Amino acid sequence: MAAPMPTPTASAIPRTIQCTRRDTRLKYGIAMNCEIRSRAVAVSSSLSANGVRWDLSDLEPDAEQARREWDELLARARDFAERRRGTVGSSGPQGLRDLLDELDQLAQDVARVHFYATAREHTDATDPETNDLATLARDRGADLESMLLFVELEWLALDDVEAGALLEAAELEPYVHRLRVAREEKPYILSEGEEQALNARRPAISAWESLHGRELATLTVEFDRGDGPEPHTIDRLLSYVHHHDRELRLAALDVLYEMLESVADVQAACYDAIVGDRLSLDRLRGIPDTMWPTNQRNELDGAVVEAMMAAVEAHYALGRRWFVRKAEVLGLDRLQLADQYAPVGSDRRVEWTEAVGMVEDSLSDFEPRLGEIFRTCLERGHVDAEPRPGKVGGAYCNSVSKTVLPYVLLNYTDQLRDVVTLAHEFGHAVHGTLALERQTYRSYHTGIALAEVPSTFAQLLAVERLIDQEEDPSTRVMLLADRAEGAMASIFRQTMMARFEARAYAARSEGKALTRDRLAEMWIEENVRYYADSIELPEGYRLGWSYIPHFIHVRFYTYAYAFAHLAAFSLLARYREDPERFAPGYLEFLASGASRSPHDLLAPLGVDLRDPQTWALAFAEFDRCIGEAEEGVAAL
Structure with missing residues (x-):
């Protein structure tokens, strides 16, 4: 199979969007034929939370260490799989408890390293190193999920009598509710090979999600709220719907919708791809109701x-x-x-x-x-x-x-x-x-x-x-x-x-x-x-x-x-x-x-x-x- 085409980062795609307004003189808004650029700029020096930013050092010191940790996590997951595969139903209550405790610690370390990449992506979407790290996190996350998938599948493969006996064991008390809820998915789970194949294409779907978010996060417009033009994000424009000045509210929404015109086709394509993928998975699994996966995760009938x-x-x-x-x-x-x-x-x-x-x-x-x-x-x-x-x-x-x-x-x-x-x-x-x-x-x-x-x-x-x-x-x-x-x-x-x-x-x-x-x-x-x-x-x-x-x-x-x-x-x-x-x-x-x-x-x-x-x-x-x-x- 051909190698996947690399996804260009936001910063690698110069983007200028023409935005026009009706030819009337307004107290607020933007000049006709203004440019909306997706480069990083300061939003406003007047906001009091300027400088209140995350310190990510409790997660990772830098991207290089995060990359090394992904390699270590993959090695730990391989070792775990080699030792634990085939033991979910045969090691007894204490053996299963030990397995779940080890998996719990591994999952926490994965969550920490993964969120480091997510946090950087959510606060600096145009940085090339950040985008590379986010791509790595998606790929490694999918790899790890495939390696560890056997635990859930072996648990679901147990018959109800075997599973019921384990659920009654005192050793498993901290996990018993989650284990019981997981078995509700049993009718819709495929074979391990099929589940791994489905996980392998998850980074492609994650890329659609990232594209959707990046298109919005990098969109800014020079908007004049009455004291001179300043770069505005979508969130800042939306904040004006709470402003006392009606003309400003109307102008802000007017500009917002013009901004969205420039990305609406891309956003629709992202949503179409994601919904289509979810429906395909539902059909493969035999899930009859599109709301069932969310209701099941919410534990709501x-x-x-x-x-x-x-x-x-x-x-x-x-x-x-x-x-x-x-x-x-x-x-x-x-x-x-x-x-x-x-x-x-x-x-x-x-x-x-x-x-x-x-x-x-x-x-x-x-x-x-x-x-x-x-x-x-x-x-x-x-x-x-x-x-x-x-x-x-x-x-x-x-x-x-x-x-x-x-x-x-x-x-x-x-x-x-x-x-x-x-x-x-x-x-x-x-x-x-x-x-x-x-x-x-x-x-x-x-x-x-x-x-x-x-x-x-x-x-x-x-x-x-x-x-x-x-x-x-x-x-x-x-x-x-x-x-x-x-x-x-x-x-x-x-x-x-x-x-x-x-x-x-x-x-x-x-x-x-x-x-x-x-x-x-x-x-x-x-x-x-x-x-x-x-x-x-x-x-x-x-x-x-x-x-x-x-x-x-x-x-x-x-x-x-x-x-x-x-x-x-x-x-x-x-x-x-x-x-x-x-x-x-x-x-x-x-x-x-x-x-x-x-x-x-x-x-x-x-x-x-x-x-x-x-x-x-x-x-x-x-x-x-x-x-x-x-x-x-x-x-x-």
Whole structure:
């Protein structure tokens, strides 16, 4: 077979995109025929988080050492496979425990070296050494997975009687839940040779994912927000939808959609390739439902997920009610999309040091240990908050291993809602830290739906604190409105995205290509189901699907946000009822990781996922938030 063609790095491809605007004089925006270049530039010297960047030395000292470690990891994996192959079902409970402990340590070392490459790729996408290292990580990761695949396959090959006897052994208690869940995949697993062949083509799919992210991360535009042109990333343009100046909001979205025009065909091609690959694998394995892989990883029954999403859609009118009221407050006949998150009341700038203090206090007041984790991560340089070209948008947390504290990435733009993002990501960080202290590496990480519950709960705690302590009545109204709108974004918009994905997968399974126009049509139709006539959607918003990374990395990821926000609403209501009684049980929930099912983990806290009334109670809390926002704007 021919050797694969090397993938050019972003920095090797000079890219200039022409961007035009209508011939009118604007207060904000860009000049006609401006150039958008993908070279690395400073975003703004005025942002307070400038210089807040990751220190990756807890992962690796440099790329050369990372390359050496990949070689060492491959050697360890080969040795492990030679010694352990054929012993999963024959070595007894203690032998299997020893095998899993050794595999657990190997997996942590792989995660550390792999995240070093990912972290560099996500913060400096145009650096040639970084791109080479990311390519190596994808290739070596696939090699290692193929070498170690036999463990899972041998476990699944055991008959139910043999497996059941091992699951009853005390020696395997730390792993028993994950082992039990893994056997749910047994009907869909292929032979070892077939599974290895499928793993071997994974780097090619990862390259599509990297291309999608790199196209967005390297895209900048000279945009004038009123005080002179400055280079803007997508994230910085999106931050203006929260600005008080309507003309700036409209101009920023106008420019954003023009930027997306230049990459929409590439983004559609990436998504088409990734969805097509996933559907091909589903057919090979005999998986009947495109949502099953995500539901299974989340340990949620499909009926529970569908009941939750149907309940969300049944409450879309809550969002529309607020949008109509907000239009009245803003003096508009109807909101445009750029007005959806326009501040009601008075916003204020929050510099990075103030945000750090707010989040630390919020976590420490709930439990001092949580504040300690937050402070230590900051002191060790495990937070990257500076927005800059070449850095991925959005925010995330990676809990690397039992010996390395989590790393948090966000793009801090000095707004109050950025404080909420910081709290959200550290909800993940404290969850990961406490779970890794007690659980094995294999058993600490929950599915994405449950993983979003602690982060959303931490976010809600921070917002409640901000509201309670805010002295300015107008700013307090802004916080009330922002809390309601944040919930709408997490619950309503993320469910809408999941429905969009379902349509995309259905179309692709029928042999229809996911072109930019087909995706745009489905995107607008699903948005209209949510917004109806409460918000006017601009023509450019047809490309709103093209910058959503969740579609690329994990199918149907977005419903996890709706699930988590509704679950967190229920938890917050119970916390308010009796804080002292709630806190110990919640800490136990965090430390339990993925040692039990989501149902069993949430039940002691009063959330029954199998009871449809659970969603009704959560929406009552949601309605309370919207009602408080409505009362707030009425008092302005």
